[in-house]
Amino acid sequence: MSAPRSVKELADLAVEPVRFLPGTSLRVSLRTAESMWKQGNVYLLEGNDEQAYILLLRYAEFIIKTLPAHPEAKASAGNWKEIKAHHARVDTLLQIISGIKKRLEERYLQYQRMLLEDAEERRRQETERRVKLIQDNEVDNDTDEEEKPWLARSLRRGSAEGSHGKLDLVEEIRGLQLDRRRDDRSTRHSTRPSSDPKRRSGVSYPTVERTEKRSSFENNSNWTNHVPLPESPWLQKQVSSPPLIPLPPPKPTSRLIPPLPQTPPPSFPAPKKGQEAYEFSSSARTEGGDPLRTLFIPKELRDRFLEVAKPNTTRNLETCGILCGKLKQNALFVTHLVIPAQESTSDTCQTIDEGAIFEFQDARELLTLGWIHTHPTQTCFMSSVDLHTHCSYQLMLDEAVAIVCAPSRGEWGYFRLTKPPGMEVITKCRNTGLFHLHDDVPGGIYTDAGKGDGGGGHVREIGGLRFEVVDLR
Numbered sequence: 001m002s003a004p005r006s007v008k009e010l011a012d013l014a015v016e017p018v019r020f021l022p023g024t025s026l027r028v029s030l031r032t033a034e035s036m037w038k039q040g041n042v043y044l045l046e047g048n049d050e051q052a053y054i055l056l057l058r059y060a061e062f063i064i065k066t067l068p069a070h071p072e073a074k075a076s077a078g079n080w081k082e083i084k085a086h087h088a089r090v091d092t093l094l095q096i097i098s099g100i101k102k103r104l105e106e107r108y109l110q111y112q113r114m115l116l117e118d119a120e121e122r123r124r125q126e127t128e129r130r131v132k133l134i135q136d137n138e139v140d141n142d143t144d145e146e147e148k149p150w151l152a153r154s155l156r157r158g159s160a161e162g163s164h165g166k167l168d169l170v171e172e173i174r175g176l177q178l179d180r181r182r183d184d185r186s187t188r189h190s191t192r193p194s195s196d197p198k199r200r201s202g203v204s205y206p207t208v209e210r211t212e213k214r215s216s217f218e219n220n221s222n223w224t225n226h227v228p229l230p231e232s233p234w235l236q237k238q239v240s241s242p243p244l245i246p247l248p249p250p251k252p253t254s255r256l257i258p259p260l261p262q263t264p265p266p267s268f269p270a271p272k273k274g275q276e277a278y279e280f281s282s283s284a285r286t287e288g289g290d291p292l293r294t295l296f297i298p299k300e301l302r303d304r305f306l307e308v309a310k311p312n313t314t315r316n317l318e319t320c321g322i323l324c325g326k327l328k329q330n331a332l333f334v335t336h337l338v339i340p341a342q343e344s345t346s347d348t349c350q351t352i353d354e355g356a357i358f359e360f361q362d363a364r365e366l367l368t369l370g371w372i373h374t375h376p377t378q379t380c381f382m383s384s385v386d387l388h389t390h391c392s393y394q395l396m397l398d399e400a401v402a403i404v405c406a407p408s409r410g411e412w413g414y415f416r417l418t419k420p421p422g423m424e425v426i427t428k429c430r431n432t433g434l435f436h437l438h439d440d441v442p443g444g445i446y447t448d449a450g451k452g453d454g455g456g457g458h459v460r461e462i463g464g465l466r467f468e469v470v471d472l473r
C-alpha cells in the first residue's frame with residue numbers, strides 16, 4: 001500500500017478531460033457513467049477508499065454536470081429518462097462520497113503526524129549520537145589517568161539505564177568539564193598553556209531535547225509496508241530543517257563522525273481487517289503516463305471464440321464478441337465472452353441489440369472490458385472502422401482491449417488506441433468510410449497492448465481462468 005494522497009490530489013485525478021471530448025455519443029457516455037459507478041462500488045467494498053473516491057467523484061461530476069449538457073440529452077424523452085435514472089442516485093452518492101472523504105482526511109493527517117514524529121525521532125537520535133562521539137573524543141584526549149575508571153563506570157551505568165541514564169550522564173560529564181576548567185583557571189594554568197588549541201575552541205555541549213517516545217506506528221508489526229515521503233512542500237521543509245541544537249565544528253583531534261546508518265522510511269498501516277490486503281499494481285501506462293490496470297484474459301478464450309465464429313469464417317463473414325468481466329483488487333478479469341446479435345460482412349461486424357447486452361451485463365454487475373472480432377481472410381490489424389469502434393470501448397474504460405483474430409493466417413493481436421495521440425485523432429474524426437485514412441501521428445494511432453512483462457502492455461493471458469461463453473444471437 002502506498003503513502004496516502006491528500007483529498008485534493010485525489011479530487012484533481014477525478015477530473016479526466018478526455019471523457020468530455022466532443023463527439024462522444026450519449027449512448028457511450030451513459031455506459032461510461034455506469035462503468036464508473038460499478039468500479040467505484042467495487043473499490044468501496046474492497047476498502048480501497050482512494051480509488052472509490054476518484055471513481056465516485058468522477059461519476060458524480062459526470063452525471064450532474066456533463067450528461068445534462070450533452071447535445072443528445074434532450075433529443076428524446078428516452079434519453080432524458082436515462083440521465084434521470086442516474087440522478088436518482090445522487091443523494092446516496094453524495095453521502096457515500098462524504099463518508100469516504102472523511103476517512104481519507106483522517107488517514108492523511110495520521111500519516112503526516114507519523115512522518116513528523118519520525119523526523120523528530122531521527123533528529124533526536126542524530127544529536128544524541130554526535131554528543132556521544134564528542135564525549136568519547138573528550139574522554140580519550142582529556143581524561144587524566146585517575147579519572148578514567150570513574151568515567152568508564154558512569155558510561156557503563158548510562159548504557160545500562162537506557163536513554164534516560166545517558167541524559168544524566170551528559171549532565172555529569174558537562175559538570176566534570178566545568179570543574180576541570182575551573183581547575184585549569186586556578187591550579188593548572190601554569191602547567192597547561194592557554195594557547196592549547198583544544199582549550200581555545202571553547203566547545204559547549206549541547207543540551208539534549210527530550211522528545212516523546214518513538215511513534216507507536218513503527219512498533220506495530222502489522223505495519224510493514226515501507227513508503228516514500230509524500231511530496232508536500234510543507235512536510236519537506238519540516239523534515240529537512242536543520243537540527244534545533246547547533247553542533248560544534250569538527251575539531252582536528254576528532255574522529256570523523258560516520259554517517260547515520262540508513263534507516264527505513266516510516267511504515268503505514270496495512271488495510272484493516274475485512275479490507276482486501278492485496279491489490280494488483282499497475283505496471284503499464286498510457287503514452288500520457290496514466291496507469292493502466294492489468295487486464296487478465298483466459299488463454300483459452302481465443303480458441304473458443306474461433307470455434308463459435310467458424311460457421312461465419314467459412315462463409316467469409318466477420319464475427320464479433322464482447323469481453324465482459326469484473327474488477328477485483330485493482331485488476332480486471334474477463335469472465336464472460338458474450339456473442340451479441342450482429343450483422344456481418346467480410347469487412348465489418350455490427351451489433352444490433354445493445355440493450356440486450358447491457359441488460360445481461362447489468363444483471364451480473366459485469367463491466368465491458370473490450371471486444372474480439374475476426375478478419376476471415378485479411379491480416380491482423382485495426383481497420384479504420386475498427387479504430388472508431390474501439391474508441392467507444394476505450395472511452396468507457398482506459399484498459400479496454402480489441403482482440404483481432406486472423407484465422408486464415410494463424411495471427412491474432414491485442415490492441416488499444418494510444419492516448420495521446422490515437423484517442424484524440426479518432427474522437428475528432430468525422431469520417432465514416434470503411435477504409436478511410438487517418439493522418440500519420442508520431443507514436444501511431446494504436447499500439448500492442450499485450451507486450452508481456454516489462455514490454456509496456458497491460459494485457460496478460462492466463463491459463464485456467466474460468467469463463468463463460470454466452471450466445472445472445
Ligand SMILES: [Zn+2]
Pocket residue numbers: 347373374375381382383386404
Ligand atoms: Zn477489423
Ligand SMILES: [Zn+2]
Pocket residue numbers: 384388426429430431436437438
Ligand atoms: Zn476516422
